Amino acid sequence: MSLQVTAAGTKTFYVQMRIGGTPRRMMLGHFPDVRIEDARRKAAARRMEVAAGADPYERTRVARQGATVATLFEDFMERHARPHLSAKTAKQYEDVWRLHLAPSVRCASPA
Secondary structure, rough: OEEOOOOOOOOEEEEEEEOOOOOEEOOOOOOOOHHHHHHHHHHHHHHHHOOOOOHHHHHHHHHHHOHHHHHHHHHHHHHHHHHHHHHHHHHHHHHHHHHHOOOOOOOOOOO
């Protein structure tokens, strides 16, 4: 277990271990919200999970992955814009998305 202190003074507890040969660093919490005794208990629990064959890092990584802006926009268009707005307005929303908001792939140099 380790404690990282940033230049701003934020103190964060971490546990470091290898899971399947890959080094992993998992945050346990910020001080003073998490006391050192609690951080030690959490670190021990994470180590026990790994010893039992589980991968707590993967579980938390998957839980953190939410919907992307693109999927949220498409959901909005399907549930609200297309059924409830005029076709012209829905088309304008799609144009704004395509021209200004959608992630774009940019080439480093012209082909």
